[in-house]
Amino acid sequence: MRLVILDNYDLASEWAAKYICNRIIQFRPGQDRYFTLGLPTGLPRNHPESYHSYMWNNFFKHIDIDPNNAHILDGNATDLQAECDAFEKKIKEAGGIDLFVGGIGPDGHIAFNEPGSSLVSRTRVKTLAMDTILANAKYFDGDLSKVPTMALTVGVGTVMDAREVMILITGAHKAFALYKAIEEGVNHMWTVSAFQQHPRTIFVCDEDATLELRVKTVKYFKGLMHVHNKLVDPLYSMKEANGRRLDQNSA
Amino acid sequence: MGTPQLRVTCARPSSRPELGAESGACRLVGLRMRGGQGAARAPVIQFTNCRILRGRALLREDLWVRGGRILDPEKLFFEERRVADEQRDCGGCILAPGFIDVQINGGFGVDFSQATEDVGSGVALVARRILPHGVTSFCPTLVTSPPEVYCKVLPQIPVKSGGPHGAGVLGVHLEGPFISHEKRGAHPEAHLRSFEANAFQDLLATYGGLDNVRIVTLAPELGRSHEVIRALTALGICVSLGHSVADLGTAEEAVQSGATFITHLFNAMLPFHHRDPGIVGLLTSDRLPLGRHIFYGMIADGIHTNPAALRIAHRAHPEGLVLVTDAVPALGLGNGRHTLGQQEVEVDGLTAYVAGTNTLSGSIAPMDTCVRHFLQATGCSVESALEAASLHPAQLLGLEKHKGTLDFGADADFVVLDDSLHVRATYISGELVWQAEEARQ
Numbered sequence: 001m002r003l004v005i006l007d008n009y010d011l012a013s014e015w016a017a018k019y020i021c022n023r024i025i026q027f028r029p030g031q032d033r034y035f036t037l038g039l040p041t042g043l044p045r046n047h048p049e050s051y052h053s054y055m056w057n058n059f060f061k062h063i064d065i066d067p068n069n070a071h072i073l074d075g076n077a078t079d080l081q082a083e084c085d086a087f088e089k090k091i092k093e094a095g096g097i098d099l100f101v102g103g104i105g106p107d108g109h110i111a112f113n114e115p116g117s118s119l120v121s122r123t124r125v126k127t128l129a130m131d132t133i134l135a136n137a138k139y140f141d142g143d144l145s146k147v148p149t150m151a152l153t154v155g156v157g158t159v160m161d162a163r164e165v166m167i168l169i170t171g172a173h174k175a176f177a178l179y180k181a182i183e184e185g186v187n188h189m190w191t192v193s194a195f196q197q198h199p200r201t202i203f204v205c206d207e208d209a210t211l212e213l214r215v216k217t218v219k220y221f222k223g224l225m226h227v228h229n230k231l232v233d234p235l236y237s238m239k240e241a242n243g244r245r246l247d248q249n250s251a
Numbered sequence: 252m253g254t255p256q257l258r259v260t261c262a263r264p265s266s267r268p269e270l271g272a273e274s275g276a277c278r279l280v281g282l283r284m285r286g287g288q289g290a291a292r293a294p295v296i297q298f299t300n301c302r303i304l305r306g307r308a309l310l311r312e313d314l315w316v317r318g319g320r321i322l323d324p325e326k327l328f329f330e331e332r333r334v335a336d337e338q339r340d341c342g343g344c345i346l347a348p349g350f351i352d353v354q355i356n357g358g359f360g361v362d363f364s365q366a367t368e369d370v371g372s373g374v375a376l377v378a379r380r381i382l383p384h385g386v387t388s389f390c391p392t393l394v395t396s397p398p399e400v401y402c403k404v405l406p407q408i409p410v411k412s413g414g415p416h417g418a419g420v421l422g423v424h425l426e427g428p429f430i431s432h433e434k435r436g437a438h439p440e441a442h443l444r445s446f447e448a449n450a451f452q453d454l455l456a457t458y459g460g461l462d463n464v465r466i467v468t469l470a471p472e473l474g475r476s477h478e479v480i481r482a483l484t485a486l487g488i489c490v491s492l493g494h495s496v497a498d499l500g501t502a503e504e505a506v507q508s509g510a511t512f513i514t515h516l517f518n519a520m521l522p523f524h525h526r527d528p529g530i531v532g533l534l535t536s537d538r539l540p541l542g543r544h545i546f547y548g549m550i551a552d553g554i555h556t557n558p559a560a561l562r563i564a565h566r567a568h569p570e571g572l573v574l575v576t577d578a579v580p581a582l583g584l585g586n587g588r589h590t591l592g593q594q595e596v597e598v599d600g601l602t603a604y605v606a607g608t609n610t611l612s613g614s615i616a617p618m619d620t621c622v623r624h625f626l627q628a629t630g631c632s633v634e635s636a637l638e639a640a641s642l643h644p645a646q647l648l649g650l651e652k653h654k655g656t657l658d659f660g661a662d663a664d665f666v667v668l669d670d671s672l673h674v675r676a677t678y679i680s681g682e683l684v685w686q687a688e689e690a691r692q
Binding site for chain 1: 324327331332334
């Protein structure tokens with residue numbers, strides 16, 4: 001894996017954004033060649049804090065993506081399992097996910113794959129763990145009874161199929177989960193740990209998220225920052241990307 | 252209050268045969284003609300590179316328009332899966348709801364209070380010529396006039412949607428003749444009236460009917476004003492207090508009877524006094540009906556109100572401030588003599604006087620000038636200044652769902668402003684109806 005450690009939330013976000021930007025440019029997308037970006041799913045539709053609103057306000061409205069190319073799991077579908085199966089099919093038809101970007105929960109889950117989820121699971125309906133419900137309460141005025149208890153989510157296996165995975169982890173409350181994810185073994189109680197077995201994973205975090213890691217681990221990866229930073233050197237055009245050779249340090 | 256009897260004193264076709272207890276919303280049925288059927292097939296226009304006034308703040312957002320209304324782009328994206336048919340770059344400008352002028356007596360040589368054979372074209376001329384001022388809706392105002400004038404003029408000023416032809420007419424503002432003799436200002440003494448004898452019937456007889464009427468300014472100290480105010484309010488007509496020597500108590504009672512507006516605060520009323528603030532005291536009165544606050548018009552032309560007084564009013568009650576022009580026919584014309592109502596007016600630079608006196612006779616500052624002056628004099632935020640000319644008049648008239656706002660579903664009446672709040676372009680129902688010279692390619 002690559003572990004990229006930045007000083008704070010803003011710098012970590014910026015680094016990640018630049019990296020994604022570069023990956024897309026390097027991919028040289030075109031009319032018939034789509035870069036498939038995967039993102040974890042969220043709350044039901046028609047809620048002010050719905051994932052649709054979130055994705056619209058924070059992403060879609062700022063770019064010129066064709067709406068038909070934005071696929072979001074529909075929590076209001078009549079047959080939820082069919083919706084999930086269709087989603088898996090759409091991913092396959094798009095040629096698979098090129099880059100999956102996600103975060104982790106305090107309980108170490110990726111997307112809504114709560115502790116105990118199979119590490120080869122696919123897109124399905126999950127009942128949320130109390131930890132997750134508590135974390136989401138802030139979107140529902142702190143009223144626990146209003147927080148949805150079920151969610152559609154991509155599976156751990158679905159994400160493992162992506163060609164590259166980027167996990168963003170910021171804040172001290174995620175530190176223990178990060179420790180479990182990268183310094184302990186692969187364990188279905190900490191589903192993010194599954195990515196230890198993925199060929200191209202990159203963890204982007206801030207100082208606070210490293211609080212539970214060994215000093216040795218942190219020092220090693222911080223020492224590699226000069227190499228990591230080459231990955232975010234600006235690529236302004238596809239032409240430039242062809243002429244450059246990015247440092248391919250072992251993953 | 253029973254259904255008032257309509258007594259027609261002159262022959263004219265009535266566009267509204269019954270006069271029942273309509274709410275304010277019913278009176279504007281003529282304005283909501285665009286949108287609805289077929290709107291889904293209308294082209295989607297996305298205004299980009301702009302800041303829009305929404306939710307009381309200036310946001311860096313795109314404005315989406317379809318079928319003459321503001322569109323919710325999120326719904327378009329997820330439900331219809333469509334993108335914009337056309338994008339228009341606004342060059343970093345501010346997009347604000349179109350200004351609404353609820354007190355304008357004429358302009359460009361046109362006097363709304365003159366009983367000509369073709370009042371309609373006069374209104375149309377003004378409607379078109381105020382588009383460069385950013386005004387997208389207005390209330391043509393008639394000053395104190397004899398009944399014959401009302402009878403002839405009122406039916407010729409119907410409520411009308413705006414468009415490339417000009418700003419929309421929301422209804423007529425009748426300022427007078429039921430006002431104070433002492434505070435008549437520029438209004439002709441000979442035509443002042445009272446409704447002491449038959450209250451609402453007197454009013455109806457004077458005006459000849461209330462079709463097309465949106466606002467009535469009266470003095471609440473006149474006998475039986477409460478009955479009149481209640482009757483007008485029941486018909487959905489906004490009652491405004493002005494040209495009056497009422498004390499605060501009388502004014503408060505008038506508000507309790509239904510009055511919601513003050514006509515040009517400070518002008519033509521008793522000055523603020525610390526033991527009896529008069530009408531001005533309504534801004535901070537604690538005896539207004541629950542949940543309601545008073546709106547008040549202010550002429551921010553730099554002449555009618557000292558900036559310090561403007562600031563006092565604004566700081567005391569910012570949400571009620573409504574910018575009005577109270578423009579006279581001399582608006583847009585040069586220096587010289589012009590007609591206002593039944594009197595002569597002298598224009599000298601930025602000031603208009605009753606000919607031969609020192610009495611101010613209305614303002615000739617365009618609405619956008621008033622907005623800029625207001626911003627500069629009060630030091631308020633750009634959002635506040637813009638709301639005073641758009642949202643607040645819309646709220647006064649109960650139109651805030653469709654006018655004076657850029658919320659989803661509202662009419663796409665808006666104005667493109669640069670950072671110094673000069674108008675670059677005006678849009679009505681999503682259509683460009685005026686553009687500044689430099690902006691044209």
